[in-house]
Amino acid sequence: MYTLTGVTRTYRKGSQTVTALAGVDAVIADREWLAIQGPTGHGKTTLLQLLGGLDRPSSGTILFDGKNLGQMNEAEACRVRATSIGFIFQTFNLIPTLPADVNVELALAPLGLDADERRTRVARALGVVGLADRARHLPSELSGGQQQRVAIARALVKEPAVLLADEPTGNLDETTRDETITLLAELVRDRGLTLVIVTHDSAVAARAQRIGQMRDGRLLFDGAGAFGGDGIGHGQP
Amino acid sequence: MSRLTEGRTLRLTYLRHELRHRWWQALATAAGLAVGVALVITVSAAASGTQAAQSRVLDSLDHAASSNAAAATVAGAVTTASGLAADLGAWVAVAALVASFTVAALLTLASVTRRVREFGTLKALGWSTRRVTAQVLSETAVVGVAGTLAGVALGYAGTALVSVLGPSLTVNVAGFAGATPSSNGPPKALGPDGPIAVHFSAPISPGIVALAVGLGILGTLLAGALGAWRAARLSPASALSRVG
Numbered sequence: 001m002y003t004l005t006g007v008t009r010t011y012r013k014g015s016q017t018v019t020a021l022a023g024v025d026a027v028i029a030d031r032e033w034l035a036i037q038g039p040t041g042h043g044k045t046t047l048l049q050l051l052g053g054l055d056r057p058s059s060g061t062i063l064f065d066g067k068n069l070g071q072m073n074e075a076e077a078c079r080v081r082a083t084s085i086g087f088i089f090q091t092f093n094l095i096p097t098l099p100a101d102v103n104v105e106l107a108l109a110p111l112g113l114d115a116d117e118r119r120t121r122v123a124r125a126l127g128v129v130g131l132a133d134r135a136r137h138l139p140s141e142l143s144g145g146q147q148q149r150v151a152i153a154r155a156l157v158k159e160p161a162v163l164l165a166d167e168p169t170g171n172l173d174e175t176t177r178d179e180t181i182t183l184l185a186e187l188v189r190d191r192g193l194t195l196v197i198v199t200h201d202s203a204v205a206a207r208a209q210r211i212g213q214m215r216d217g218r219l220l221f222d223g224a225g226a227f228g229g230d231g232i233g234h235g236q237p
Numbered sequence: 238m239s240r241l242t243e244g245r246t247l248r249l250t251y252l253r254h255e256l257r258h259r260w261w262q263a264l265a266t267a268a269g270l271a272v273g274v275a276l277v278i279t280v281s282a283a284a285s286g287t288q289a290a291q292s293r294v295l296d297s298l299d300h301a302a303s304s305n306a307a308a309a310t311v312a313g314a315v316t317t318a319s320g321l322a323a324d325l326g327a328w329v330a331v332a333a334l335v336a337s338f339t340v341a342a343l344l345t346l347a348s349v350t351r352r353v354r355e356f357g358t359l360k361a362l363g364w365s366t367r368r369v370t371a372q373v374l375s376e377t378a379v380v381g382v383a384g385t386l387a388g389v390a391l392g393y394a395g396t397a398l399v400s401v402l403g404p405s406l407t408v409n410v411a412g413f414a415g416a417t418p419s420s421n422g423p424p425k426a427l428g429p430d431g432p433i434a435v436h437f438s439a440p441i442s443p444g445i446v447a448l449a450v451g452l453g454i455l456g457t458l459l460a461g462a463l464g465a466w467r468a469a470r471l472s473p474a475s476a477l478s479r480v481g
Contacts, residue, residue, distance in 0.1 A: 049473075049477075054472065055472060055474040078360070078363055080363075081361060082364075087361045089358075093354070093355075093358040093477075095251075095358070097254045098254050102251065102254065105247060105250075106247070106251070106362055106364075107362045109247050109248075109368065110362070110363040110364060
C-alpha cells in the first residue's frame with residue numbers, strides 16, 4: 001500500500017530548523033495493521049499526516065498505490081483523501097453543530113453521489129458501528145465512545161483502502177477503548193482495510209500485526225508486538 | 238434517517254444546522270450590519286431633508302433679500318448651517334458605514350478563525366479548498382443579506398421617525414413679508430412681518446438605499462471571502478493542529 005523511502009520533514013521555527021522526520025524508510029502492505037509508538041514529539045503524528053496526504057515531505061518519496069503522494073499537488077492529494085483514506089482523530093473532530101448522520105455524510109460530499117446513495121451509505125456505516133438509533137443526535141448528546149464510533153463511521157463511509165488513526169483511544173476509558181479497538185479489528189478483518197494507528201497505549205499496539213517505534217524522527221521495527229496479535233488471522237505482511 | 242438530506246444539497250443542510258446552532262453569532266453580525274445600513278439611510282435622508290428645508294427657506298427669502306439686508310443675512314446663515322449639517326451628515330454616514338462593516342467583518346473573521354480546526358477536518362475528509370470556501374461564503378451571504386435587509390427596514394423606520402419628530406422651523410425677519418413654503422408651487426404669502434414656517438422631512442433616496450444594500454452585502458461577502466481564504470490557505474495539517 002505504502003512505500004516510504006528517505007522521507008524527511010523539517011519545519012522552520014523562527015530562526016531554527018526543526019527536524020520532525022529524519023529519514024523514514026518503510027513498507028506498509030495491503031491489509032496490514034501497523035501500530036506506531038514512541039515518545040511525544042518524535043514524529044508520529046507528522047508521519048501519519050504524510051501518509052494521509054495532509055502534509056508533504058521535505059525530501060524522499062511516499063508511494064501510495066504506486067503514486068508519489070509526496071509530489072502531488074493539493075488538488076490531487078485532496079482527491080486521494082476523498083476516495084481512499086479515512087482519518088480517525090483522538091479528539092474525534094466531529095462538527096459540533098451537525099447531527100451524527102450529517103457528520104458522516106460530510107465525507108461523501110466530494111464523491112458526487114446522489115442523495116439516495118449517500119443516505120444508504122450513511123445508514124449502513126452507522127449500522128456497522130452500532131449507532132443507527134443515534135443518527136439524529138448531536139455530538140454533545142453522545143458519549144465519548146459513541147462520538148468516536150461516529151468518527152469511525154465517517155472514516156468508513158467512503159469505503160477507503162486505508163484507515164489512519166491518531167491516538168483513537170486517547171480520550172476513552174478502558175472499556176470503551178477495548179470496544180473501539182475490537183471494532184477496528186473487525187473492520188480490518190471484514191473489509192480488508194490497511195490500518196495505521198498511532199498510539200501511546202501498549203495494550204492497543206499489542207493488537208496490531210506489527211509495531212513500529214518512532215525515535216528521533218526515524219521509524220524502527222524491532223519485532224516487538226508480534227504478528228497476528230489481534231487474533232484476526234492475518235499473517236506477516 | 239428520513240430527515241437526512243433528501244431534496245436538499247448537503248451544503249444547505251450544513252448551512253441550516255450552522256445557523257441554527259450558532260444563531261447568536263449570526264445575529265450579532267447581522268445586527269451590526271443592520272445598524273450601519275440603517276444609520277446610512279437615516280442620516281443621508283436627514284441630510285437631504287436639511288438641504289430641502291434650506292432650499293425652501295431660501296426660496297422664501299429670495300425676493301426679499303434684494304431690498305432687505307436682514308433677509309440677506311438670514312439667507313447666508315441658513316446656507317452655512319445647511320452646509321454644515323449636510324457635511325456632518327455625510328461624515329456620520331461614512332463613519333457608520335465603516336464602523337458597521339468593520340464590526341461585521343471582525344465578527345465574520347472571528348467566527349471563521351474559531352472554526353479553522355473544523356475546516357482542517359473537512360479538508361482531511363477530502364473537501365477541496367474551493368468547497369470549504371463556498372461553504373463559508375454561503376453562510377456569510379445569508380447573514381449579510383439578512384442583516385442588510387433588516388438594516389433597510391430599520392432605516393425606513395428611522396427616517397419616518399425623524400420626519401415625525403423633526404422640528405418645524407420658523408424664520409422671522411423684521412419687515413419681511415413672510416411666506417410658507419410648500420413642496421408644491423411657490424411659497425404662500427402670509428402678510429407683512431409673518432414667520433416663514435418650514436416643516437422638516439427626510440426623503441429617502443433610492444440611490445442611497447441601493448448603495449447601502451450593495452455595500453452591506455459586498456462588505457460581508459468580502460469579509461467572508463477573506464476569512465475563508467485565511468482558513469483555506471492553511472495546510473490541512475496546520476489547521477488540524479490548531480487548538481480549539
